[in-house]
Amino acid sequence: MAEQGRLVDPEEALDRLLRDLRSRPEGLTDREAARRLEVSGRNELVRRARRTWPGQLGRQLVHPLALLLWAAAALAWVGGTPPLSVAIVGVVLLNAGFAFVQERHAERAVEALTEYLPPRATVRRDGEVRSVDARELVPGDVIVVAEGDRVSADARLLEGSVELDISTLTGESLPVLRTPLPGYHHGPLLEARDIVFSGTGCTEGEATAVVFATGMNTELGRIAALSQRSEYTESPLETQVKRVAWLIAAVAVTMGVGFIPLGTLLGGLTLADTVNFAIGLLVANVPEGLLPTITLALAVGVRLLARQGALVKRISAVETLGSTSVICTDKTGTLTLNSMRVVRAWSGDGEHDLTAPPAAPPAAPSDLVRRLAAAGTACNNARWDPADPDRRGGDPTELALLYLADAVGVPVDSGHPTRRAQFHFDPALRRMSTVDEVDDRLLLRCKGAPEEVLPRCSLVANGEGAVPFTEELHLDVAALIDRWARQGLRVLALAERAVAPGELDGLGREAAESGLTLLGLVAMVDPPRPEVRDAVTRCHTAGIRLLVVTGDHGLTARAIARQVGIGTDRTRVVTGAELERMPEADLDALLAENEELIFARSSPEAKLRIGDALQSQGHVVAMTGDGVNDAPALRKASIGVAMGRSGTDVAREAATMVLTDDNFATIVSAVQAGRRVYDNVRKFIVYIFAHATPEVVPFLLYALAGGHIPLPLTVMQILAIDLGTETLPALALGREPAEQGIMERPPRRRGQNVIDAAMLGRAWGLMGGTTALLVIALFLATLVQGGWGWGDSVSSGPLHHVWVQATTMSFLAIVACQIGTAVASRTERASLAQTGLLTNPLLLWGIASELVFAGFVVLLPPLQPVFGTTAPQWWQVALLVPMPFLVWGVDEVWRWSVRRRTAPVEG
Incomplete structure (x- = not known):
């Protein structure tokens, strides 16, 4: 039964459909409609149950990279730095909240669909026409659809005819005629000429129809169901970031856990010391700034x-x-451009080129061209406001005819005060006709597909009146149409004939659209942008x-x-x-x-x-x-x-x-902007990863030396690097201009890793290794210059200050090398000369900001005890100056060798 959904065939014979629906042209009774409503449910679009917002938000909080940040926050707390722990938690919550809002925003398509359903419907109940809540319509109801109404349910026409705008379902803007048809119709339901659909609008006419589907069983409901079944899919970067997070986690945990037996068995440290320094290793490996940097870089891309x-x-x-x-x-x-324009015309006096923008007329348009344009204006339902182009609308093809008329000086009145009859455009007949009063006589104007109009023409208008439409002339016109069609032009034929005063009453379409005089052809195009x-x-x-x-x-x-x-x-x-x-x-x-x-x-x-x-x-x-x-x-x-x-x-x-x-x-x-963003994400990942090596190697050196070499960095100094000095330059790399040839390479594979072996080798090995060597060299030089010897304790006494100076220099050395790393990370292959030193001014500001931040950390007395720093000496500062150039220079040589190896061989 229909009450259980669409269990009837809407295209079967009308009497059988009414029988299967247990309905009749007079409609249902209120009591019967109420019973059916209990079974079929309300006529509304139902949204499938979705995840509740706590679940959605929780999913963002357990993202792999978020889990690493939670771990970093916990380790910071254990390490005795609650303020930094709170800051990391704030980063996690901010990113999770932002992603949660974006996801919730994308779940509103079904709610938007409901706006296409009208709140009220006109229905026949108990033998009378009344207005009811559209949600209470049921299969078997007989509804009345009139001009200006939105259809409330899928229904089969019983009597009358209407023109519908069904663009919401088909995407085509041309109104279609719907009228009851005898017999059966086979084909796609949307093309059935006697069915109206929920959510479509009636532009003209009036009809009654019997409802056969409501709610989610309608065509609109089917689209809503499809929209809900289409689940959200992660972007390639989201997938890759998760993989990177697990990689980082594996490295961090492996090094942290591996340090415990290494420190106790080889280094001779106590278990408490090894656990404490394992925490430092974990903190050094977790890139606290990576997730916010990625988020902000993508947000910059959105803004651009x-x-x-x-x-x-x-x-x-x-x-x-x-x-x-x-x-x-x-x-x-x-x-x-979605703006049809007439570019060619043919009439009895020959072919006319109308391509001068905006489809301007010939210098002196002929009377036949004006007559052709006048017919296109009369046989037309588009809206035209001569003073305000924004108030013009309708079918683009008909608007093109109005633009032609305006261009050749034919008056345009879209109100059609002289129209006496109309034969609507029929998609099966592919033509339309109107009867208008012109100078006290009636003229029928017809427009449509040439293959439909030309066979109905017996004469062709020319400058002296009309001549017979001979077979030879017909062949010439057909050849012209074929030539225009091959050029991608849409061709319409226009014709007319006089209608006798008494002929209009009872005039049928077949008789009306016969014995026509061909006025000519127009060819139009929707120009490519x-x-x-x-x-x-x-x-x-x-x-x-x-x-x-x-x-x-x-x-x-x-x-x-x-x-x-x-x-x-x-x-x-x-x-x-x-x-x-x-x-x-x-x-x-x-x-x-x-x-x-x-x-x-x-x-x-x-x-x-x-x-x-x-x-x-x-x-x-x-x-x-x-x-x-x-x-x-x-x-x-x-x-x-x-x-x-x-x-x-x-x-x-x-x-x-x-x-x-x-x-x-x-x-x-x-697409180009997306490629640029992806490249820039890779650039700042290289930049961030390059600093993991100089943060980790000192811990390994300490362990391998069995504690005879002091720890070159403190946990607080590592966090100052990860959340302080490296963040702004990394964000500036997210604004790096696109490299040359970015749109000359094929798209990457969906599963291609954002981090590959070459990238890790460059970050961890080349730039990171160079930085680690420079950091350790400066650290040891500072210790030795201060009087430290192998195995000397630095926990107290005068050597403690020397150790503080040495760790300060390790911190500053990493900051100095970050400058070289940032400049080198700006490109994957090109040289700095090709990229230009000043093409990313934000990076220069980022470098300046990190120098200021580092200066605050080592020079301001309130911050020195927090980070374990002290003011450096002049010779130590002098040793920092060449470090950025050394890191950048090593990478520049490596990129030069890559370009040389991969350059195409000439000859």
């Missing part, structure tokens, strides 16, 4: 993209864009594959795609019907060919299916969309991109990024 017209709702999506390997783009408004071709070229250079997934006709999509550089004349076009019949294995094989494709007449499931198939092959997929029907695909894609101007609220809520200008070129700019 917003200035370029891309609003990113989840900060990790910035990095996802950088790894995008496939972009599935819509056509209208994204690749094109001028910047898209360059953006497409950048995609190709960057190894990004482009697929056009659109609700438009395949030939039109292919022509536009070809104009902007996507595909060729042989690019395959896959229709929605073909895709529905295509097995999964065939679709996988098709997508695995790595060719550019065009998917035309695509349904919501088609977009979702294409995205899933690409992601299963390891691709990072960016999917564009603007309609309600796009929401599931936008939610499921690696990066969902919604249109800000033409998009619906549902699409914007489901997407991760919103384009404020609806421009494909903005997507490409965002």
